[in-house]
Amino acid sequence: MTMPNRNVTLLSLFERIGGLYVGRFMNPTWDGAAPNRDPSARQALQLFAGSYAYEYLGAPANFGPAAVAAIRSSRTLDPSATWSAFCSQVAGGTNPQHNLLYHETSSCICVLCRLRDRGHLTNLVTRARDRLQSDQVAFGHQELKSIRGIGPKLASFFLRDVAIRYDVSPVSDRYLLQPVDLWIRRFVRRLACDEELGDYSIARWVVDHSSRPEWLNAGMWYFGAQIASQQFVYDAALASPHRACELAEQHVARLAGAVRFWNAGR
Secondary structure, three states: OOOOHHHHHHHHHHHHHHHHHHHHHHHHHHHHHOOOOOOOHHHHHHHHHHHOOOOOOOOOOOHHHHHHHHHHHOOOOOHHHHHHHHHHHOOOOOOHHHOOOOOOOOOOOOHHHHHEEOOEEOOHHHHHHHHHHOOOHHHHHHHHHOOOOOOHHHHHHHHHHHHHHOOOOOOOOHHHHOOOOHHHHHHHHHHHOOOOOOHHHHHHHHHHOOOOHHHHHHHHHHHHHHHOOOHHHHHHHHHOHHHHHHHHHHHHHHHHHHHHHHHHOO
């Protein structure tokens, strides 16, 4: 079925807005972790723990930084010692059964045990990139989910950003690169005129209606979370591509104004 022109225009705008997510959030984080583009295995683990693994509802804000500090300070990345280092930096409530660093002595699925291969630490980023480049999306997604505390949404979130970072466009199972949060859910249901769509169908819809679905996914999140978070605002934007574009342009102008103000104070 042909999409209304309004939807085509909105999706094109959201894809472009995905660049704001990349520029403001993703690239600064990734460049900080690995200035030379490809992180080392330790840098990749710090990136994953600090920016992805604890991005779930209810996770304390200090868990990511504490995990990064524990990984950075551990010379050998011994699982028990790294977990102890993490615990020493947070004031209780470590939620061990859902914490990727929590180490058990037998059949452990903590991130360090899962990544250890013949005494060496597997690089999470380059492994994920290689899976996407070889069109093994489902395999890469399952590998991430095998780590303690990493569910489908977090696995998709990380893989989406790997795909964007390395400009990879897999063919099979691309819906697994589409994390579905409340913004994606709200916007796709509205655009698809189906308030009953489940998360699997929403992810498939994103892939089916965009040549750059990862950018579209990131752009819809950014538009909802950073530009139009109030319902009456995004209702008007979804009804009018012109209004949505105005809001995006105003947002960019405010960012540019903040940069000019900062530079003027030097």
